[in-house]
Amino acid sequence: MKKDDQSEKTLSRRNFLKTTGGVAATAAAMVGGLNLLPAKAEAACDALPKKWDDTYDVVVIGSGFAGLAAAIEAKNAGANVLVIDKMVLHGGNSIINGGDFCAPGTKLQQENGVQDSAELMLKDMLRVGAYLNHPDLAKMVAFNAKGALEWTESYIGAKYTKLNFHGGHSVKRAHGTINSSGSELVNKELAKAKEIGVKIQLRTKLVKFLSNKDGRIVGVEVRKDYKFPDDNSGKAAFIKAKRAVVLSSGGFSRDTRLRQVHDPRLTDRFESTNQPGATGEALLAACMAGAMDVQMDWIQLGPWTSPDEKGFGYVPLFCERLVGYAPMINPKTGKRFFKETGNRKERADAIILIGDPVIIMGDSYAVNKQIFPMALQKGMEAGAIKKFDTLEALAKEYNIPVDVFLKEIERWNSYVEKKKDDDFDCMIFKDAQPTVAGPFYAARLWPKVHHTMGGLNINTDAQVIGFDFKPVKGLYAAGEVTGGVHGAVRLGGVAMADCIVFGRVAGTNAAKEKPWG
Template identity: 65%
Template sequence: MSDETKDMSRRGFLGAGGAALLGGVVLGALPLEGKSLGEPTTAQLPKTWDETHDVVVVGTGFAGLSAAIEARLAGASVLVIEKMPVHGGNSIINGGDFAAPANSFQKAAGIQDSPDQMLKDMLKAGSNLNHLKLAKTVAEHANESLEWARTYVGAEFTRLNYHGGHSVKRSVQTVNQSGSELVNKLLAKAQELGVKVVTRTKLTRLLLGAGGRIVGVEVRQGHKWPDEASGTLAAIKARRAVVLASGGFSRDVALRQIHDPRLTPNFESTNHPGATGEALLAACRAGAMDVQMDWIQLGPWTSPDEPGFGHTPQVCERIVGYGLMVDPKTGKRFFKETGNRKERADAIIAIGHPVVIVGDSAAIGGQVVPKVLGKAMEVGAVRRFNTLDEVARAYDMPAGTFLEEVTRWNGFVEKKKDPDFDCKIFPDALPTAKAPFYAMRLWPRVHHTMGGLVIDDRAQVTGFDMKPMPGLYAAGEVTGGVHGAVRLGSVAMADCVVFGRIAGRNAGREKAWS
């Protein structure tokens, strides 16, 4: 084991344990004489309920809507609440890539893959901090859930893509290169089944009944984000269960800095503005255990030349393994282009300034959807050049060194082997030599919070007494443990749909408490 790997393992171990402890301290959820600090009691339950449903789902992304559909199919009446004025959360601005091993697109392309191989990739990226049962559940049920999304929900997927850290191409992309394709189809299916979906309804706390069972939620109806005090308080009974699918906390700078002080406001986020973690905190106040909160992922493929998630990731990720990434100050490569997200983000941050990735017309034309490229060029994040000398001048690179580096890279591409950084070079990759050339600057942004609520393989939340919390389930980015230290690109979609379905199914089958 290298010194770097040993250091990573040591920091990972300390980070994971520290996160669980720190999360408890900060969120007021450590046990105290058999109770959690700040835990609601039955005395705080309303005398009358404003609404009653079998299952209440919090969040309208992949996980929440998948849960709502499965809970309804299990025979439950279902309410889905969303604090924002529009549905979808991060899922609707997601890039639309769904990792699924042994999928039909791979088979058509002659790519050998298996759930075991995907699990190995997840564990490697996650530094083996993944909760094994959870990671295995995602790997084993990803393709089944992809097919459910295609055949039952009606979402269209059209092409196979690669993401850094995977051993093979296994990510299937939606027809519009956006998570909106699946989110909107999920919403339509849920409403077709009779699920009630309401926006501008913010969860304020979980309500506990006898025996610590979650029996409902307190919300602010008519909430006008970001006014925290807006809306009217209401109590909604959940006769069977509550499912939390509210996403992560990448936009809550104070909370993320508690767990990783480096993530100051200087680091922007790819997330939608409502990704602020209130539901996660509410669950911890009710006694739920959190885990690995200090593992926060930065996306290495975002551009400082456009805001938010932007269009650059859809171009950058398509050409890793087909083009080279360089430090513009030296004109040289500095890390493997196909490394996982944390590896690449850390390497770019270590450089200390934006880096540049370059692809020629063969790489771009063969891998990037023209519509996506057009949008990225329209906003100025991706630029086109007639010669490599023009690329060097545009980014103030030492031209001679840069051209030598391109020649060296092209030699690696021809041999399909990178002895410098062990980049994965694909069989159909060609030397970067065919004009025009395309280049974009890269600088990381906060993208995904791997930590969150502890769940079991039934998606039931675990309390600080180490037992499942009756009446409470969770799925998606609000949970922790699935991905360990690093989430592989496109596994979020699989995680959300797999565990969203599991959570909804089990919540819908719970015995009603009244």
Template identity: 45%
Template sequence: MKQKDLISPGRRQLLKGGAAMAVSVAGLGAMSAQAAECSGDKPPHFDEIVDVLVIGSGFAGMSAALQAKEAGASVMVIDKMPVFGGNSTINGGAMAVAGSKLQAKEGIKDSVDTMVADMLKAGRGMNDVEMLKLVCNGTAESCQWLEAYGVEWKPFVQHFGGHSLPRVLQTVQSSGAGIIRPLIKAAKQHGIEMRNQTKLESFVKDPAGRVIGVQVRDGYYFPQERTGKMRLIGARKGVIMATGGFSRDLEYRQMQQPELNGDLDSTNHPGATSEALKQMMLIGANPIHLDQIQLGPWASPDEKGFGTASQFNTIATYPSGIVVDVRTGERFFNELADRKARADAIMTRRDDQGNPVYPVGFTNAKGAAQAQTLEWGLKYKVIQKADTLEELAALYQIPAKALKAQVARWNDAVKAGEDKEFGRPMQKAMALEEGPWYGVRMWPKVHYCMGGVKVNTQSQVLHLVSNEPIDGLYAAGEATGGIHGASRLGACAVAEGVVTGRNAGRICAASAAIELKQA
């Protein structure tokens, strides 16, 4: 047997990728000689050096940066995009917290064990249990930590799908910007260096294999891959990867899930791509659950991206309304099931040719009272208003008699305190007795990557072969995999990002510093 036949197809592809990278680096002119030192016996000379380098400026990245700074480390945050915050800024700003002060105020008895059980159920048992416990254990204290930096929550607890009880807090802005802006403001006040348009190109390792810094494109203009000046940034204590997921990387996401093609929109910002993940894999990081990609079941086909419908459906339709098939006027799933169950159910609504038949979710004025995006949704006709159920049926071509009968059955279920049709939790269920009515067409969008690199409870990235930590490399947030298993519960992205980001920042800052040389 020839030697090349002993190399697996995956390994052969990885070797080809490594060769391509070597060719790319060799073409960088004057920079290439300096970069070449990284793999030799001579230590490289860095353009800049800090204790902790954080890559990514979302929930995980900013939490890591501030926690490391609190521990006394010098910190730099870099982001390839022109604006800080990534997906976190356009996130709904909802955080699942087990044992919050607001839960206690409303008499809601919750526990870390209950939250762990809920996430395990949603994750179909695929979750990394130790990491899951770390996240759930850290939510209450991290919530208070955010408040100390100026984050404000709405004065009530919400019940998101898949959670067995209400435990979700949401920023007063109904946006992740209500978390990101205070954290960025605090970072600048505390002397954390913030660099945008700075794209990771590759890692720098010392002869012992420790990650001691990165090569970046400074002055990068997304998505023009050849822009920017090549520079080296050193990290005495470590590099923290908080680079998010890859849902906007159409080619790469289709490698994992071929059916997630260009016909499906994404709620994520354009920079949610896979190159940082690939760089970690090139130095041996263990990828886990990359094919577990979540669809957001609250999105609408009548607008691009996250839009207005997502917040409306999350805070109004799902907890205080119902969703029906327009052909029958009847419900067809539990509106408070986990995201995977709801998205899977909605995706079955198709005609004989396989084309989507968009379901309609609706509630009344009482149910929509706290929906902050209602006005904008009405303005852009993503949400439509009807004074009567007959008018609502006509707007969406639903059989009026069947729709009215379904509403009557739902109201009977609310009065009885039991949903015999689909087993929906009824703690905060609301009868739909009078209009006006607000409806929205629904179709899932690619939203979140449950997969990423495997880390331990010290936030260290683990090697594919040895399962030992890659020295000097940490990761947090959506860049990691395994915590959520097959499906992430709503509001657990903020929880994961903040808790694991702080964990990585604290541990990285406490690690031994190595001596690096500056150019």
């Protein structure tokens, strides 16, 4: 018996672990689609195809904010560029993102009288990230966010019309797109990429990174005409990447198996705000090619989602615009329970601790002032946001003890009057008013898996770092597939900044690589 165990250990060590590091073992067991048999995994240097089906200077995996920014910069640096995406539609999570881009010291902030600086944004990122952020990466984002935002305006043509607040930031610095969606930016990136001659190929799934005997990434094995999520659909093809591959395949919030490896609490009891393709196989493929992963267990739950609608839905747009203007209530007690303007992690943890959904509410002053009309209307049509003539009716709907509740609202209103919350130190905005004017609106909140802070270890040049602490040659990464930028908590609106800053760096540097053949 013992001998058997030993033999098995030797086998898995030799064939799974030796060349690829700890994550690969999990990966091999999990990613059925890769058909990764031990014999194959052993080769860090792959048997390269006799004939490549396609050849490009730079191959980008993923067509979200980061991938398209990388593709555009690589193309403009003279490379010929292919972008692949496994899904039938471009844009990944970026196209369903809320469209808030954080940047400090901008024109829109100036117009709104907001004092801000890159130093302050970095300070916020580190504080909220529990100082687990890789400081040089966080600094890259904070100090280049303004330039990145301006690039998306002047070169890509994206329009930002509102300055929004997100919990955990010390000032309003989220630049909201004109349509309150990331589609404003990602669709314009796609149009620009096509205009300058970047080739976009959807329904093409990365299967494996191919490396030569020096461990340099030389291309990728893909499945063309892939139909998500059927791993046997499509047919195999080999794409040569003469200069580099940029991995920008996003996070793994929808990968229940992988997220439970790192955070066993995150069973299917928790839905996700992400698109169905937000799974981790491309990240794991990079690990199998020698990339090091970091902080994979820091998985963010959005505290502003509703159990009464699917996916991200409309309630986050309702909730996040109301914090700092209106209270959140625990229906069991009829009282507030946490700092409404607290960061995502604190708030999600507080709700999970209560164990049942809580309520975010606002009066007609706050709602009319703060909520994008389409979001309110759609949220109400979906039944996730409800309207009440009186506070008593609201209390009845959610089984809130009414007397305690009415007293609690009075208490909250007194804090709004003096702009200071004695109970939870919630930030109360200058133009906030007491919650008194009917009709009142409310929605239930229950967290959903939203963002995976962990991912591939990169340096400030967006090079992927391997288990030997050296860059994996020919491999760059940007966006949610990377780890370290955000530490324990990603602040709202910083994902767009992260993707554009590092996407551009990755693309520029990928194009500069010396062709291997």
